[in-house]
Amino acid sequence: MTLQSLSDFTSWFQTNGGQLDSTLVGFAEFPDCGRGVVALRDIQEGENLFTLPRSLTLSTHTSSLTSLFSLDAWKSHKLDKNWTGLVLCMLWEAAQGPESKWFHYIASLPDSFETPMFWSEEELLELRGTSVLEKIGKKEAEENYWNQLLPAVKSRPDLFDPAKISSYYSLERYHIMGSLILSRGFEVEQEEQPGDISMGSDRMDTSMEGPPEPLKNSEDDDPADIDEGDIAERETDDSDEEGEEEVLNVAMVPLADMLNARYGCGNAKLFYEGDKLGMVCTKAIKAGDQIWNTYGDLPNTDLLRKYGHIDLISDEGGTTGNPADIVEIKGDLVVQTFGRDPNALKDRIDWWLSQEEDDTFIVETDGRLPDDLISFMHLMMADNSQWEKISRKSKIPKPHVEKPILLLGLKLLKLRLDCYPTTLQQDEDLLKTTIVEPSNRATRIYINALHLRVAEKRILTCALKELEGQLAKIPLSQQGSKRKHEDPAANHGGSKRKK
Ligand SMILES: C[S@@+](CC[C@H](N)C(=O)[O-])C[C@H]1O[C@@H](n2cnc3c(N)ncnc32)[C@H](O)[C@@H]1O
Missing domain, CATH: 3.90.1410.10 (set domain protein methyltransferase, domain 1)
Structure with a gap:
């Protein structure tokens, strides 16, 4: 003006x-x-x-x-x-x-x-x-x-x-x-x-x-x-x-x-x-x-998306970012983690949505898997009799963090990271080398997108480390679980979970 x-x-x-x-x-x-x-x-x-x-x-x-x-x-x-x-x-x-x-x-x-x-x-x-x-x-x-x-x-x-x-x-x-x-x-x-x-x-x-x-x-x-x-x-x-x-x-x-x-x-x-x-x-x-x-x-x-700018705040460690940043994980991707035909899980997904639960899960900067995501994973993992009980009682599974959830979580986070064509390291290198000309719209747009990708990937990487840390804390005796399927995703649909 x-x-x-x-x-x-x-x-x-x-x-x-x-x-x-x-x-x-x-x-x-x-x-x-x-x-x-x-x-x-x-x-x-x-x-x-x-x-x-x-x-x-x-x-x-x-x-x-x-x-x-x-x-x-x-x-x-x-x-x-x-x-x-x-x-x-x-x-x-x-x-x-x-x-x-x-x-x-x-x-x-x-x-x-x-x-x-x-x-x-x-x-x-x-x-x-x-x-x-x-x-x-x-x-x-x-x-x-x-x-x-x-x-x-x-x-x-x-x-x-x-x-x-x-x-x-x-x-x-x-x-x-x-x-x-x-x-x-x-x-x-x-x-x-x-x-x-x-x-x-x-x-x-x-x-x-x-x-x-x-x-x-x-x-x-x-x-x-x-x-x-x-x-x-x-x-x-x-x-x-x-x-x-x-x-x-x-x-x-x-x-x-x-x-x-x-x-x-x-x-x-x-x-x-x-x-x-x-x-x-x-x-x-x-x-x-x-x-x-x-x-x-x-x-x-x-x-x-709404205003055309981003906020970058420096924390005590010198890292810049927006403390309110998040990563969204779509329910479709979670379902994909199970490597199964989504149609086979349709009843459960419809039931989940009918409980007014969201189809998108939010990971915040602390890298914790959100409770609703863990509950959703339990729902997807439940065997048929468990699923029957969940739907009969109309009760969302409790967000217990167990080894199968941690393993699935790792798989999911890696899948989410694969959605970007570049790695965090590549983007961080680009951040160091990119020169922004404040008067140049193209460079402003480019750097904003880059910051956005870096922030999301940092959250996902932090979440990965968090899960790996939790897995490492599980006593060795439990690491060699007697579960029939090492891949928790493969559990789904069986009649009864074998101990
Ligand atoms: C409500 S208007 C504020 C007035 C605006 N700066 C102007 O020149 O008319 C919102 C717009 O201001 C800009 N803006 C507001 N806060 C900003 C911030 N923290 N960093 C960069 N741009 C910002 C964005 O372009 C946003 O769409």
Whole structure:
């Protein structure tokens, strides 16, 4: 944003009811995270940094497009079901030019991103093996464009000038707006109806988290993972009322979305009360320091996918990484560890999912195999009579760590490591030799992918060592187990486990 557009934006903000104390907060360009907000004097915890009326947020509730389109038609195009409705409002407001209430806000927003959604096929190759690739959701997002947004646009030539479709309602613009929502949208619950006194006077907090998170005590919950890719999923799941509500509550919040975030640095948070939203300092900030919002201390895989950057924090040993990093292991790969036809395990897998268990397992930086993964392995390993008992009692197997689990775990981790085309050593060597030119997008993208791969492989390697250590601790007498099958995977399906 140029200085001129920044000043147009801040004066628009103030003219329209926003309150910003320009002796308290200022704006700066940071080489590693773009524009951000800085404290111009020492700020105490609890001080308001700025406030704005709800009417200044841009959402399907505030844009007049929704009523011009008519609510019935809006619903019949399923624009109330996912982010496509908000994308359409943003596209339409942008097409109104200076006549839009949000003209100066929209003009202040970026139109290029470093999220994998915008990477070339060749650049995406660098993410092979990571869980990011399959979550980008480009195909699903584009289906929504062709099947939902474009038909809605074409249905109302009075609202969407046909001559402007290729410029204002193109697939490219759709992706840009989707990415703006993903990286800047807030979930802002609707104001209580007059007369409803239940929570009217509570001040609620909301985190700057593209994928909106629950509003109160949000740190305690997993963020509801709504992203461009999820749009299609929600479309087909009409029963997900809670999800729909979250979608309907997503709003763009001018100025609040100018704050950057870094792992463990959050010192401000957006709250709302009645018809006002306010950014409040949650930790004392020194003059000159950056004011950080929180995106929820996400792993780098999520940061890259949603925001296009990663967090690298140095630990005491001098290693850099994101403490929130994880590796995802898909249930399919676990099943593969058993070397059996997955169809033979289908009943068990379906039962597992019917218990509302996940099909993906998360290993964190401590390298411990998660309990749900161990339970799942027990389920897969159970012989027929054990399986019959599990399903009859509807009881998930306990996550006991036994030698067969350790052996399977080793096999699984090696299989997971084989998903990457390069080894940890190769990537670590590349990290040492790669020169990043901060002004060069290609090198920034490359290094982010490299860091991501290294972090995942370090976790997997740490988990391997952990399992090897646990195996080594098993007394020799038990090492020469009398189990019939040394490969625990081969146990499955037998009538009774032989002792
Ligand atoms: C909510 S906006 C913050 C304002 C943004 N920096 C700008 O220039 O408009 C979020 C975007 O800021 C950038 N960002 C935020 N925190 C960052 C960080 N810790 N490191 C690098 N980039 C960051 C990312 O591009 C992200 O998508």
